[in-house]
Amino acid sequence: MEIGPIYRALMRNRLGVILIAAQIAFTLTVIVNAVYIINDRGELMARPSGTDEANLFFINNIGYGDTYNEAVVSAEDLDMIRQLPGVTAATIINAIPVSGSGSSTGMATVAGRIEGVVPTAVYTVDEQALSTLGVELVAGRDFTATDVRYRNDSIAxxxxxxIITVAMAExxxxxxxxxxxxRTIYDVNQNASVIIGLVARLQAPWPQSSFVENSMLIPEVYIDNSAIYLVRTEPGQRDRLMVEVEERLAASGHSRILRNNRSLEERRAxxxxxxxxxxxxxxxxxxTLMFITAMGIVGxxxxxxxxxxxQIGTRRALGATRPDILRYFLLENLLISTVGVVAGAVLAIAFNLFLVQNFDMSRIDWYYAPAGMVVLLILGQLAVIGPAISATRISPALATRSI
Amino acid sequence: MFLYYIRLSLLSYKRNPVLSSLMVLAIAIGVGAYMVIFTLNYVMGGDPIPHKSSQLYHVQFDYGDPAFTDFEPPPQLTYIDATALLQATVEHPRSASSKFVAVLEPPGEELRPFYVNGRGNAADFFPMFDIPFQYGGGWDRRADDTQQLVVVLSNELNERLFGGANSVGQTIVMDGLNFTVSGVLDRWSPAPKYFDVNNGAFDPMEEAYIPWSLIVGQEMRRSGNTNCWKAFEGNSFQAFLNAECAWIQFWVELNTADEHAEYLNFINNYAAEQKQLGRMPMQIEKRLYDVNEWMILNEVQPDETRILTALAAMLLAVCLLNTVGLLLSKFLGKSSEIGVRLALGAHKRSLFTQHVIEAGVIGALGGILGLGVAALGLEGIRILLGDMMTNDWMQLDLRVTFITILLAIVSTILAGMYPIWRACNINPASHLKTQ
Amino acid sequence: MLKMNQINKVFRTEVVETHALRNFSLHVQEGEFVTITGPSGCGKTTFLNLAGLLETFTSGQYVLDGEDVSRLGDYQRAKVRNEKIGFIFQSFNLMPDLNLFDNVDVPLRYRGMRAAERKLRIEKALDSVGLLSRKNHLPSQLSGGQQQRVAIARALVGEPRFLLADEPTGNLDSNTASGVMELLHEINAAGTTIIMVTHDPSLATQSHRNVHILDGQVQSDNTNHVKAA
Structure with a gap:
């Protein structure tokens, strides 16, 4: 079967060709860019926070009333939690990685210098922070109990x-x-901070932030009657301990409110x-688009x-075999689809440029458009195969009938 | 004749049920998907308070330090500027506002103490934003000045504390302070929260509203974003208040162009004075933003909805191209009928009407099915977003229903223009001889 | 009644010009039953299409019922077709998804008649072809002869001045065909002019007058003295 006659027949029905080709072109545009966005988001979501997320949960503890003494209560609470069977470690922390809320500051290598300040998330923690988070210390030393300071808003x-992340050190x-x-770095208030350790990775609380890999851990417990306990458990123990910890804290008799008892996995989601x-x-x-386009082709x-x-009956009468007829329609569809995917590839790249210019997105990788083209060519062939097979069943006798 | 054509359309539908259903389905999906995005855009990007959006202005100052790279001036105000503006703005309704959290100890023994999200705001806040009350009302400016312990409860909090009864005059305890209830709000949950787009534009509404002066006067526990760009001078609360830390929203209501010009002048002079004092070293383009400008500046509408809008438009285009093709098949498949009708005395105009109505009927069916698609889509998005989106703000109201069906009919008829033109110009003679 | 003078119909494509009718002239009197015969491709179908105002012609004059219809616009032509001409086709051309009543209704719809009058006329027309009792049936539920009777009822319902029939018995067996021919003669006897295109010479002899066309021109025009049975 030659392409020539098919092509010439198609040129006599240009509108039909344009309609299908345009559908395929738009479909390709959407598919290529949508798949790209999906992959892009997938990579974003796949970034590790650096913590042992599967085995972590946290609970927010707020004390109230004149008699509530946070320093005493939190020490008591942490003691109790750490002794529960199944708990690996626990810390008191000001913010949870990837949770969306926390505190940040800027650090400079020269006191008082603003130029070149490196933005970073700030985690204030106690000495069990690294073992609780499950982050890996790659240089220097961990905090000890004597490093931890207690302060309130009247103490500077x-x-x-x-301890900072390698990304921040870099x-x-x-x-x-x-x-x-x-080495020593300085915050905006020109406090000197000596770096005693580096951790491989610990993400900031804000996944969309431009400095998501910059984190700084300060051994400090800030007393404002509001604390977050972060607890790491042995595998499989988390859900049970979430219930148990909350029940025990509630039963301990202090005037407090317990909120947001969540696992890190849930918070990340x-x-x-x-x-x-x-x-x-x-x-x-x-x-949906692929379905609609396929249905359009079938229709x-x-x-x-x-x-x-x-005409088909006549072809059959003139000696065309069933495979010949099948091939005719497959080839016809291939021609139309080719027009569509070529136009679509151009459109897809144009639309990608539009996204790059207007949104925080990068250019598509080169192989997206060709891959999309192949997928749609196959989709076209699959869609036309049903009608084409029915065409092969047309009787050659039709050629001789006048009606 | 209209009903006759409707009947012919339905008969024609029955003649090619598969082809016709494909068209209805394509239109339903195209229009339905478009309406889902339309609703999202309508909610996220629409004017939340159309009758007043150009009278309410948020102030922005030239905050930050040019030495910081990539530092965008924070959208909120410092304590110094917010209090200065509050004092200087006497003639116009205005309000400072910021969020706080507090432990609420309920009256009686049944309820345990719980945490409430609250907002500090000035007396004018309630009338400025047309906030509806179920019982009582707000407070007056004197209560702001004297830091009176009054509170307005949200409908839900009043339900929780007082079973929904009129609680005006009752006392509630927050952070150990005795507040007198001055009013209870009716149900009110604008989305986005256009009066506070800096702390989660789709976050849940606050439950208790108190005079903003109390947040400072009673050192309530503040919540919401705080941006500082300069070291503190000291460690006291006062040092924080004096610091270059933006944490307060400031809205003013200006009803005429003159008022706007006059106030802008005042704000510009104020900024110039502050620059002379060595503050506000940045340079910004604009200091007064109305509600819609403010929402755009703060990028309330997520990128996602804009990308999806473009994709939905393309989806609709594919569906309509599909419809053009299928309608063409359908109408040309009726050539002999059209030929007979011409022979029996139909003229082009009546054929045109007949086929416009036929396309319209298919569009209408597509629109009705499209409503289902849209409802499903919105429900799907509701499930996907979970409790991130509050309340019942995404729904198909009468307006959306009307637009959906209209869009379906109009776009189908437009898609049908070429097929209809072809159908009307069929040469009858060539279609009468054989079938 | 029908006067065609010096009509030419030329079909042009990029490469060829076909003269379907050349200097074709024919006059038909009121009340005549004329058969048109001729071999395939002689122009008889073109004649029928022109006579029925389905196509326009290249040159010449056509006067129908005293009115020059040569240069009418689409709207006027449709009106003439609707009011003065009734069509009967070889393949009946009933609308498959309309029942008999609705099929006969079609021309009246385009005339904008009130519902009560339409009903009266449709039922009378269906009754005259003996199919009133089946008015709610679909065409596919009828035999070929019955379908052609419905088509005749549809052609007559608007009380046209003349009927154009294109091989009306071509798809029917001989028994049924003679029934249909009988019906056409009755209609003619009642005063309606009939022009019938056929290739069947035996039918041609049953009419008042037989016109034979060859190569787009009238080759012979004979008046039959044999009255049909």
Missing amino acids: RGDNEI ALFPGEGMQAVG ESYRIDSAMSTILVAVIG LAVFSINRRRK
Whole structure:
């Protein structure tokens, strides 16, 4: 079967070709960009926070009344939690990684200098922070109980010793981040902070932030009657302990309110909810579009075959075999689809450029458009196969009938 | 004749049920998906208070330090500027506002103490934003000045504390302080929370409203964003108040162009004075934003909805292209009927009417099914977003229903224009001889 | 009644010009029953299409019922078709998804008649072809002969001045065909002019007058003295 006659026949029905080709082009545009966005979000969501997320949960403890003494109560609470069977470690912390809320500051390598300040998340924690979070210390030392200071809003933070992430060290001391231990950096209030340790990775509380990998741990407990207990458990013990810890804290008799008893996994899902919702919506859009386009191809193929029944009968009478007829329609569809996917590839790249210019997105990788083209060519062939098979069943006797 | 054509359309539908149903389905999906995004945009990007949005202005100052790289001036105000503006703005309704959290100890023994999210705001806040009351009302400016312990409860909190009864005059205890209830709000949950887009524009509403002066006067526990760009001078609460820390929203109501010009002048002079004092070293383009400008500046509408809008438009385009093709098949498949009708005395205009109505009927069916698609889609998004989105703000109201069906009919007829034109210009002679 | 003078109909494509009718002239008197015969491709279908105002012609004059219809616009032509001409086709051309009543109703709809009058006329027309009792049936439930009777009822319901019939018995067996021919003669006897295109020479002899067309021109025009049975 030659392409020539098919092509010439198609040129006499340009509108039909344009209609299907345009559908395929738009479909390709949407699919390529949607798949790209899905992958992009997927990578975003797949970034590790650096913590042992599966085995972590936290609970917010707020004390009230004149007799409530947070320093005493929190020490008591942490003691109790740490002794529960199944608990690996527990710490008191000001914010939860990837939770969306926390505190940040800027650190400079020279006191008082604003230029080149490195933004960072601030975690104030006690000495069990690293073992609780499950982050890996790659240089220097961990906090000890004697490092931890208690303060309230009438006591200044002052000079201190800190642990930071490798990413932050690299931002502060480009090229020599791993040698940051022992060096001193300064916050906006010109407090000197000596770096005593580096952790491989610990994300900031804000997954969308530009400095998500910059974190700083300060051994400090801030007394304002509001504390978060972060608890790490042995595998499989988390859900049971979430209930038990809350029950025990509630039963301990202090005037307090317990809120937000959540696992880190749950919190992470909430933080990335828009991203995962977006991905799900896009999958639905892709599926719908492919369905609609396939149905359009089927509809028009059935119509065009019905219109050409007699012609097909004549071809059969002239000796065309069933595979010949099948091949004719597959080839015809391939021609139309090719026009569509070529136009679509151009459109897809144009739309991607629009996204790059207007939103915080990067260019698509080169292989997206060709891959999309192949998928749609296959979709077209699959859609036309049903009507084409029915065309092969047209009797050659049709050629001799006048009606 | 209209009903006759409707009947013919339905008969024609029955003749090619598969082809016709494909069209209805394509239109339903295209229009339905578009309406889901329309509703999202309508909610997230629409004017939340159309009758007043150009009278309510938020103030922004030239905060920050040019030495910081990539530092965007924070949208809120410092304590110093907020109090200065409050004092200087006498003639116009205005309000400072910020969030707090407090432990609420309920009256009686049945309820345990719980945490409430509250808002400090000035007396004018309630009339400025047209906030509806179920019982009682707000307070007056004197209560702001004297830091009176009054509170307005949300409908839900009043339900929880007093079973929904009129609680005006009752006392509640927050952070150990005795507040007198001055009013209870009716149900009120605008989305986005356009009066506070800096702390989660789709977060749940606050439950208790107190004079903003109390947040400072009683050192309530503040919540919401705080942005500082300069070291504190000291460690006291006063040091924080004096610091370059933006944490207060400031709204003013300006009803005429003159008022706006006059106030803008005042704000500009104020900024100039502060610059002379060595503050506000940044340079910003604009210091007064109305509600819609403020929402755009603060990027209330997520990128996602804008990307989805473009994708939904393309989905609709594909569905309509599909419809053009299928309608063409359908109408050309009726060539012999059209030929007979022409022979029997139909003229082009009546054929045109007949086919416009036929396309319209298919569009209407698509629209009705599209409502179902839209409802499903919105429900799906509701499930996907979970409790991130509060309340019942996403729903198909009468307006959306009307627009959906209209969009379906109009777009189908437009898609049908070429097929209809072809159908009307069929040469009858060539279709009468054989079938 | 029908006067065609010097009609030419030329079909043009990019490469060829086909003269379907050349200098074609024909006059038909009121009340005549004329058969048109001729071999395939002689132009008889073109004649029928022109006579029925389904197509326009290249040059010449056509006067129908005293009115020059040569240069009418689409709207006027549709009106003439609707009011003065009744069509009967070889393949009946009933609308498959309309029942008999609605099929006969079609021309009246385009005339904008009130519902009560339409009903009266439709039932009278269906009664005259003996199918009133089946008015709610679909065409597919009828035999070929019955379908053609419905088509005749549809052609007559608007009380046209003349009927154009294109091989009305071509798809029918001979028994049924003679029934249909009988019906056409009755209609003619009642005063309606009939022009019938056929290739069946035996039918041609049953009419008042037989016109034979060859190569787009009238080759012979004979008046039959044999009155049909």
